[in-house]
Amino acid sequence: MSAPFSFRLLSTDAAARHGEIVTPHGAVQTPAFMPVGTQATVKGITVDELRRTGADIVLGNTYHLMLRPGAERIAALGGLHKFMNWDGPILTDSGGFQVMSLSELRKINDQGVIFRSHIDGEMVQLSPERAIDIQSLLGADIAKQLDECIKLPNPRVEIERAMRLSLGWAERCKRAFEAVPAGRALFGIVQGGDDLALRAESARALTGIGFHGYAIGGLAVGEPQHAMLKVVEETAPQLPADRPRYLMGVGTPDDLIEAVKRGIDMFDCVLPTRNGRHGAVFSRFGVINLVNARHRDDPRPIDEASAHEPTRTYSRAYLSHLVRVNELLGQMLLSAINLAYYQNLMAGMREAIVQRRFDQFCAATREGWSRGDIPQL
Amino acid sequence: MSAPFSFRLLSTDAAARHGEIVTPHGAVQTPAFMPVGTQATVKGITVDELRRTGADIVLGNTYHLMLRPGAERIAALGGLHKFMNWDGPILTDSGGFQVMSLSELRKINDQGVIFRSHIDGEMVQLSPERAIDIQSLLGADIAKQLDECIKLPNPRVEIERAMRLSLGWAERCKRAFEAVPAGRALFGIVQGGDDLALRAESARALTGIGFHGYAIGGLAVGEPQHAMLKVVEETAPQLPADRPRYLMGVGTPDDLIEAVKRGIDMFDCVLPTRNGRHGAVFSRFGVINLVNARHRDDPRPIDEASAHEPTRTYSRAYLSHLVRVNELLGQMLLSAINLAYYQNLMAGMREAIVQRRFDQFCAATREGWSRGDIPQL
Numbered sequence: 149m150s151a152p153f154s155f156r157l158l159s160t161d162a163a164a165r166h167g168e169i170v171t172p173h174g175a176v177q178t179p180a181f182m183p184v185g186t187q188a189t190v191k192g193i194t195v196d197e198l199r200r201t202g203a204d205i206v207l208g209n210t211y212h213l214m215l216r217p218g219a220e221r222i223a224a225l226g227g228l229h230k231f232m233n234w235d236g237p238i239l240t241d242s243g244g245f246q247v248m249s250l251s252e253l254r255k256i257n258d259q260g261v262i263f264r265s266h267i268d269g270e271m272v273q274l275s276p277e278r279a280i281d282i283q284s285l286l287g288a289d290i291a292k293q294l295d296e297c298i299k300l301p302n303p304r305v306e307i308e309r310a311m312r313l314s315l316g317w318a319e320r321c322k323r324a325f326e327a328v329p330a331g332r333a334l335f336g337i338v339q340g341g342d343d344l345a346l347r348a349e350s351a352r353a354l355t356g357i358g359f360h361g362y363a364i365g366g367l368a369v370g371e372p373q374h375a376m377l378k379v380v381e382e383t384a385p386q387l388p389a390d391r392p393r394y395l396m397g398v399g400t401p402d403d404l405i406e407a408v409k410r411g412i413d414m415f416d417c418v419l420p421t422r423n424g425r426h427g428a429v430f431s432r433f434g435v436i437n438l439v440n441a442r443h444r445d446d447p448r449p450i451d452e453a454s455a456h457e458p459t460r461t462y463s464r465a466y467l468s469h470l471v472r473v474n475e476l477l478g479q480m481l482l483s484a485i486n487l488a489y490y491q492n493l494m495a496g497m498r499e500a501i502v503q504r505r506f507d508q509f510c511a512a513t514r515e516g517w518s519r520g521d522i523p524q525l
Numbered sequence: 526m527s528a529p530f531s532f533r534l535l536s537t538d539a540a541a542r543h544g545e546i547v548t549p550h551g552a553v554q555t556p557a558f559m560p561v562g563t564q565a566t567v568k569g570i571t572v573d574e575l576r577r578t579g580a581d582i583v584l585g586n587t588y589h590l591m592l593r594p595g596a597e598r599i600a601a602l603g604g605l606h607k608f609m610n611w612d613g614p615i616l617t618d619s620g621g622f623q624v625m626s627l628s629e630l631r632k633i634n635d636q637g638v639i640f641r642s643h644i645d646g647e648m649v650q651l652s653p654e655r656a657i658d659i660q661s662l663l664g665a666d667i668a669k670q671l672d673e674c675i676k677l678p679n680p681r682v683e684i685e686r687a688m689r690l691s692l693g694w695a696e697r698c699k700r701a702f703e704a705v706p707a708g709r710a711l712f713g714i715v716q717g718g719d720d721l722a723l724r725a726e727s728a729r730a731l732t733g734i735g736f737h738g739y740a741i742g743g744l745a746v747g748e749p750q751h752a753m754l755k756v757v758e759e760t761a762p763q764l765p766a767d768r769p770r771y772l773m774g775v776g777t778p779d780d781l782i783e784a785v786k787r788g789i790d791m792f793d794c795v796l797p798t799r800n801g802r803h804g805a806v807f808s809r810f811g812v813i814n815l816v817n818a819r820h821r822d823d824p825r826p827i828d829e830a831s832a833h834e835p836t837r838t839y840s841r842a843y844l845s846h847l848v849r850v851n852e853l854l855g856q857m858l859l860s861a862i863n864l865a866y867y868q869n870l871m872a873g874m875r876e877a878i879v880q881r882r883f884d885q886f887c888a889a890t891r892e893g894w895s896r897g898d899i900p901q902l
Contacts, residue, residue, distance in 0.1 A: 187846075187847075187850045187852055188843070188846065188847075189847060189852050189853075189854040191852065191853055191854070192853040192854065192857070193854070194854065194857065194858075212850075216846065216849060216850050217821065217842070217846045217849070221821065221822060221842070224822065225822070225824050225840060225842050225843075226824065231840070231842070231843050231846075232843065233838060233839060233843070444594065444598065445598060445601065445602070447602050447603065461610060462610060463602060463608070465594070465598070465602050465608070466565070466602075466608050466609065466610070469564075469565065469593065469594045469608075470564075470565075470566060472593060472594070473564045473589075473593050475564055475566050475568065476566075476568055476569040476853060476856060476857065477566040477568070477569065477570070477571065479853060480569070480571065480853065480857065481571075
């Protein structure tokens with residue numbers, strides 16, 4: 149449980165990769181999906197249930213945690229792992245994305261960003277050095293550089309400015325990271341919007357600085373899927389093959405398949421939990437909307453073949469009832485059911501890569517989705 | 526798992542009683558606290574977690590379930606046990622209390638009550654026969670007669686009218702219950718407000734009709750604790766000693782102790798889950814308000830001596846954080862922690878009755894509450 153960070157590539161099938169990340173808090177099988185534990189909890193899920201979904205790593209949000217309860221407070225309490233009772237690996241983002249999307253009155257310059265907290269209106273400063281400091285205080289196994297993430301579409305000059313700013317911050321984060329306890333990892337973040345030349349420049353410069361892994365940021369910010377995949381397809385091969393590649397904030401099950409096919413190893417996304425809280429279920433049969441009246445009398449589970457107990461135990465009728473009457477248990481069970489499906493999908497991809505039948509796996513999975521839900525009783 | 530309903534008195538200490546109820550779905554140790562599963566779920570608690578709190582019986586609400594998802598629907602799906610995945614005993618109320626407290630436009634006469642659903646405004650009829658039918662469809666191990674529960678204070682003439690109406694309905698429920706599968710139980714409900722003579726008349730008449738157990742209803746409806754306890758103290762001895770006595774909708778931990786002392790065997794109340802969802806914790810140290818700033822940096826659990834894992838595992842700092850940021854997990858954990866405390870309190874009372882040191886147990890428990898929370902770090 150105290151091995152330093154490492155990454156081993158174990159199998160490939162065309163561009164798709166299966167590997168293993170080792171961290172001070174244990175190993176992560178890739179391609180990996182990381183549930184989002186925004187405020188030191190994956191919404192509606194106990195850590196025991198999280199384990200049962202198959203998760204082996206969790207993401208924490210620097211922005212949220214620095215505001216509440218505060219990084220120094222968590223550090224004094226023994227770090228984020230102990231705080232939230234999760235003894236597996238934790239990756240933290242640097243706060244950049246939430247600063248851009250949640251806070252007001254941002255002032256960005258080389259030094260960092262000053263923003264108004266969305267909670268109490270207090271002015272807060274975040275610099276590359278402070279972002280690393282916070283993540284170190286949290287005890288993240290994998291930290292990320294501070295970056296500026298901008299929406300798409302945006303003018304090239306603006307995308308370029310943000311990319312170069314992020315590169316400068318990357319260097320400073322790398323330096324600041326020297327003070328962090330050994331064994332932990334720091335990931336750089338490729339920016340450049342939908343401009344492939346800027347992406348290439350960003351990837352090259354970051355590789356020159358040298359990181360334990362490389363994230364592709366600034367996607368899933370409003371662009372269509374094909375535009376996102378184009379950037380992934382062009383950018384992934386420009387990153388070192390012996391380091392993990394992480395596509396931030398992505399995505400739907402189809403996004404995951406398409407991105408793994410293009411050489412991505414790690415993902416995070418709030419979709420499975422957020423959609424679960426609203427009654428939408430990801431499954432082998434595609435998306436099932438439990439609000440639909442057809443489920444009200446259906447005694448069958450979401451998927452009787454699932455290894456995840458709630459997925460194969462509770463009837464659609466019961467889950468549909470819980471959603472309709474807005475019971476907490478519905479949000480809890482459907483969040484877990486969706487996360488279990490995501491983990492099952494990742495496990496399926498890993499196995500398919502080992503067996504060099506990734507394309508067949510994708511085709512079969514997609515066929516299941518397009519066949520649609522099991523027929524009504 | 527298919528024994529017919531029975532009740533055995535095992536020990537007494539003065540008026541306090543310890544016994545065992547057997548139902549078709551298993552046994553219940555009394556005095557018992559029954560968590561409230563209003564809409565086919567105890568709010569924020571999985572059935573596995575519910576077991577871990579020590580619960581051996583759950584309450585379901587006829588009023589809520591008849592409206593959504595509907596008794597016939599639950600019956601078609603195999604009954605409430607299967608629907609909510611709870612294989613232990615279930616007691617249902619008859620809907621009377623919620624009709625009075627939640628719905629509008631009630632028209633009450635001998636035939637029953639017609640009310641407007643608080644959900645969709647539809648007019649719904651509930652008669653004594655229909656109340657039994659619904660509870661039979663749900664598959665309740667213990668059903669209750671339909672009664673009219675009125676608020677206190679109320680004029681004597683009004684209390685008397687409601688009590689006599691409830692008596693008439695009790696007889697009709699008893700007759701209707703003959704069609705219910707054997708082995709299940711029906712409880713009568715003593716009414717009469719705070720008028721001891723009316724209570725006595727109600728108890729006598731119900732005993733004459735004959736039920737498997739007797740509930741005391743119409744309390745915890747706005748009267749002070751001493752008024753409630755006065756009614757309990759006078760009424761309990763007038764009920765058959767060989768049948769369980771159930772004080773409906775009560776109460777705080779102190780209410781439970783005082784009522785057990787007066788011969789009550791069963792309780793239900795939403796307090797532990799409702800207060801938990803709002804950050805108030807019941808404990809050996811009295812009520813702990815996690816919103817209070819003193820907990821923000823406290824690494825200690827709610828109660829390190831608890832047998833309930835979340836109670837002795839999660840720090841007050843973490844729970845306090847979850848409450849402050851309004852995370853689902855806070856509601857989930859604190860609901861479970863409160864239910865576990867209630868069950869622990871009941872277990873303590875049962876043990877004390879067996880050992881004939883109930884008064885000492887109450888004194889020690891009360892001393893713990895009055896000593897207050899553990900000192901700040």
